[in-house]
Amino acid sequence: MLIPFTQPMDLESTLESGQAFRWRRGQSDSPDHPWFWGVVFDNLVKIRRTEDGVEFFSAPDGEVRLSALLQDYLRLRDDLSSIYQSIDTDERVRAGIDDYTGMRILRQDPWECLISFMCSSASNIPRISKNVEDMGRNFGRPLSLEGQSRHTFPTARELAVAGEARLRELGLGFRAAYVEKVAEIAAEGRIDLFTLREASYDDALAELTALPGVGDKVANCVMLFSLDKLEAFPIDVWIKRALEEWYLSERPGGAKLVARELRPWAQQHFGPYAGYANQYLFHKRRLQGKGARA
DNA sequence: AGCCAGGCCCTCC
DNA sequence: GGAGGGCCTGGC
Numbered sequence A: 001m002l003i004p005f006t007q008p009m010d011l012e013s014t015l016e017s018g019q020a021f022r023w024r025r026g027q028s029d030s031p032d033h034p035w036f037w038g039v040v041f042d043n044l045v046k047i048r049r050t051e052d053g054v055e056f057f058s059a060p061d062g063e064v065r066l067s068a069l070l071q072d073y074l075r076l077r078d079d080l081s082s083i084y085q086s087i088d089t090d091e092r093v094r095a096g097i098d099d100y101t102g103m104r105i106l107r108q109d110p111w112e113c114l115i116s117f118m119c120s121s122a123s124n125i126p127r128i129s130k131n132v133e134d135m136g137r138n139f140g141r142p143l144s145l146e147g148q149s150r151h152t153f154p155t156a157r158e159l160a161v162a163g164e165a166r167l168r169e170l171g172l173g174f175r176a177a178y179v180e181k182v183a184e185i186a187a188e189g190r191i192d193l194f195t196l197r198e199a200s201y202d203d204a205l206a207e208l209t210a211l212p213g214v215g216d217k218v219a220n221c222v223m224l225f226s227l228d229k230l231e232a233f234p235i236d237v238w239i240k241r242a243l244e245e246w247y248l249s250e251r252p253g254g255a256k257l258v259a260r261e262l263r264p265w266a267q268q269h270f271g272p273y274a275g276y277a278n279q280y281l282f283h284k285r286r287l288q289g290k291g292a293r294a
Numbered sequence B: 001a002g003c004c005a006g007g008c009c010c011t012c013c
Numbered sequence C: 001g002g003a004g005g006g007c008c009t010g011g012c
Helices: A011-015 A063-073 A080-087 A091-099 A110-118 A125-139 A156-169 A175-187 A201-209 A216-226 A237-248 A259-270 A274-288
Strands: A002-004 A036-040 A043-049 A053-059 A142-145 A148-151
Touching: A002 A063, A011 A036, A011 A043, A036 A063, A036 A148, A043 A063, A043 A142, A043 A148, A053 A063, A053 A142, A080 A091, A080 A274, A091 A237, A091 A274, A110 A125, A110 A175, A110 A216, A125 A148, A125 A156, A156 A175, A201 A216, A216 A274, A237 A259, A237 A274, A259 A274
Parallel strands: none
Antiparallel strands: A002 A053, A036 A043, A043 A053, A142 A148
16 A cells, blocks of 8 residues: 655665664565565554655555554654754754655654663664564564564563563563563553653653663653654763764863753753754764764 | 673662 | 662674
8 A cells, every 4th residue: 555645754764773673674675665574563564665655565454454553653744844944953963864864753652662672771773673573473473464474562461471581581681670570560550651642751751760671761762752752862872972072072161961961951952853853863873883073 | 801782770979 | 969880691
């Protein structure tokens, strides 16, 4: 099915910029319009950009049923031109926008997003992807589309039943205990992530960081990528480097802001779509590498 | 070999 | 309140 869409939409940077960990490139496809395979809300989806829009296939829900959800997931209703206008305050963001025009923040399943970013502590994207995929394969339910097989991301109950020991076997390391605890909390209904979409930024942050293994950085990722908090501003080592070198190194005395002051500064500086600015700066910085200062 | 990764938590001062 | 070390594991 084709979702007609002529506004900027770059699937490659959107799906491969470290927001989500389940997207894989299809093999032997036309290089101009590669298929991306992934799992979205209990559906196996393959998707690609075409001249006219976004084309996709899905199962077990058919394309007609999944179309609205996918538009939602891809945030096709975000008006990128006005967002760009809002965050384009300097040449650094401008360069990111020029390089990755059409990169969008995703609107993911909050549960999968939370557990995925809990797994990101002191890790890296290939390993996080492996952890998430392994959790699905071992504790989720099978999905198939056109002969390809993947698994749903496990529910809170499924992960709670799995337990720390089995999660450690999958290579989650010290994160396994946190995942088990949070899965138990969610399975018992002691936190409802979807209602946090309606909560204020501060309230959502407080609720999330009360969870074991969830600190300021992970909470901001979850809020940005799944809870509609586009002002969220995750500060990891890449963003910290980028801010310090690109924005703060020339401050009087070269005084560096401590981490606690960094986010308020960024949210003030970049405005209500600070999370979009974050994503463009992060993606550009990460692909440049830690040594690049230009 | 030893250090570091897209953090978090706990202990100390 | 904030600096510093420990934590699983894989990769260089």
